[in-house]
Amino acid sequence: MKNKEYDVFVIGSGIAGQTVAMNSSKAGLKVAIADIREFGGVCANRGCDPKKVLLGATEVLEAAQNLKGKGIRKELKIDWAELQKYKQNFTKAVPASTEEKLRDAGIKLYHQSPKFLDKDMLFVEGKTIKANKIVVATGLVPRKLAVKGGKHFKTSDDFLNLKKLPKKIVFIGAGYIGMEFAHMAARAGVDVTIIDVEKRPLTAFDPDLVEELTKYSKKIGIDFVFGAQLQSVKKLRKNFKVAYEKDGKSNSLKARMVFNTAGRVPAISELDLEKGSVEFNDNGIAVNSYLQSKTNKNVYACGDVSDNGLPLTPLSGREGYVVSKNIINGNQKKLKTPVIPSVVFTLPNLASVGYSEEEAKKRYKNILIKEGNAKNWFNAKRINAPCYRYKIILNERTEEIVGAHILSPEAGETINIFAMAINQGMTADELQGTVFTYPSWVNDVKSMV
Numbered sequence: 001m002k003n004k005e006y007d008v009f010v011i012g013s014g015i016a017g018q019t020v021a022m023n024s025s026k027a028g029l030k031v032a033i034a035d036i037r038e039f040g041g042v043c044a045n046r047g048c049d050p051k052k053v054l055l056g057a058t059e060v061l062e063a064a065q066n067l068k069g070k071g072i073r074k075e076l077k078i079d080w081a082e083l084q085k086y087k088q089n090f091t092k093a094v095p096a097s098t099e100e101k102l103r104d105a106g107i108k109l110y111h112q113s114p115k116f117l118d119k120d121m122l123f124v125e126g127k128t129i130k131a132n133k134i135v136v137a138t139g140l141v142p143r144k145l146a147v148k149g150g151k152h153f154k155t156s157d158d159f160l161n162l163k164k165l166p167k168k169i170v171f172i173g174a175g176y177i178g179m180e181f182a183h184m185a186a187r188a189g190v191d192v193t194i195i196d197v198e199k200r201p202l203t204a205f206d207p208d209l210v211e212e213l214t215k216y217s218k219k220i221g222i223d224f225v226f227g228a229q230l231q232s233v234k235k236l237r238k239n240f241k242v243a244y245e246k247d248g249k250s251n252s253l254k255a256r257m258v259f260n261t262a263g264r265v266p267a268i269s270e271l272d273l274e275k276g277s278v279e280f281n282d283n284g285i286a287v288n289s290y291l292q293s294k295t296n297k298n299v300y301a302c303g304d305v306s307d308n309g310l311p312l313t314p315l316s317g318r319e320g321y322v323v324s325k326n327i328i329n330g331n332q333k334k335l336k337t338p339v340i341p342s343v344v345f346t347l348p349n350l351a352s353v354g355y356s357e358e359e360a361k362k363r364y365k366n367i368l369i370k371e372g373n374a375k376n377w378f379n380a381k382r383i384n385a386p387c388y389r390y391k392i393i394l395n396e397r398t399e400e401i402v403g404a405h406i407l408s409p410e411a412g413e414t415i416n417i418f419a420m421a422i423n424q425g426m427t428a429d430e431l432q433g434t435v436f437t438y439p440s441w442v443n444d445v446k447s448m449v
């Protein structure tokens, strides 16, 4: 039987894969796309978007609690079941509408994981396929924890779909997903503990701001066990027993649910990459600056599964765009990554862009650090916000802003101004010379530098 042939075969229908498929198809290429799960990827189905819908209710709750006795009378409560239904309005239609968009563009859809047979051959849905270019855009999946009873762990997918919240939850891992979920669950009335092997949460973020966030997280009822080695999870009648070792001693605690929030790894185990001569490492598929596989010129990788950059939606979309340009025009477009802001959507948000204090000290001869507690600034006081801190880093010689770290209710928005300032090479003076709306959180950045 004759092989099926495509100009471009995309594996994974998240933001990265969709971008490549749609652009390639618009350019007149014959395109197919495969996904092993519902179409639309993590962000829209089981990541950023549903998470932010759930977060919306906790934002209202937190804001009302902070103003209790200052104009707000009643205690608000979260109705989790109702909130879940509301969330579904955003997620339910995603797979079908994504498929429709792709089909309307003339793209052939497959609903299985392809496997590499050779450098340009795949096997999927019982068919052998030859593709001129193969694009791997399969994203990440939760890292499996090799402990006894590991099958009892629930994942971020499960948390985002919980119909009912249990009384007690343990999260294993205090990265951004664990911290965000812990904040949501604690505010919705769950007794929450986070266990982590490190000495503090959010190790990629500024330690001083993380310390303040940790203190506040404790205030809202989150317990932390740091420096702990997880030993096992055992199913009891109603609960799970989580055993861990800390300071050489064995401990345990019980919870109704235990979530693995200990990081995510490249989703490549199904692909038989070796047969396609596609090299990979712990961070994903090894790519050059054109996002082309270093070992197979027919293959490109983009989004979270490529081995460069932070696993974030905006970067994945950008990478998808770069790959589509290189497929359509031949390798002409290198991935130029601007500084990329990131945010932990706890309340308060913790956001960061550019160099950390430690990195900046290594990178520049002298740096200036502008930091402070802004809890008494008008914006925080007006809504009685419990935390507002910042640390801004300048290259002393040029006064250019090179890093910004903010803990505030609106840090996820404000950080974007710093991303723009750093990308434009703005100095403190130039930022101060800009006129922003008043009173606004963005206007505060002038006082920070």
Ligand SMILES: Cc1cc2nc3c(=O)[nH]c(=O)nc-3n(C[C@H](O)[C@H](O)[C@H](O)COP(=O)(O)OP(=O)(O)OC[C@H]3O[C@@H](n4cnc5c(N)ncnc54)[C@H](O)[C@@H]3O)c2cc1C
Binding pocket: 011, 012, 013, 014, 015, 016, 017, 034, 035, 036, 037, 038, 039, 040, 041, 042, 043, 044, 046, 047, 048, 049, 051, 112, 113, 114, 137, 138, 139, 140, 156, 177, 267, 268, 270, 271, 302, 303, 304, 305, 311, 312, 313, 314, 316
């Ligand atoms: C809980 C959570 C919250 C997040 N919150 C944020 C946030 O607030 N902001 C942010 O920027 N980012 C966030 N992210 C990260 C964001 O979701 C990713 O960066 C983004 O989805 C990456 O897009 P992508 O196209 O590379 O991959 P994905 O969206 O992961 O898409 C990959 C697709 O490939 C499919 N696939 C996997 N293996 C195979 C296979 N073998 N064969 C066929 N198909 C396969 C998957 O089913 C999936 O549909 C969050 C992630 C999670 C899990």
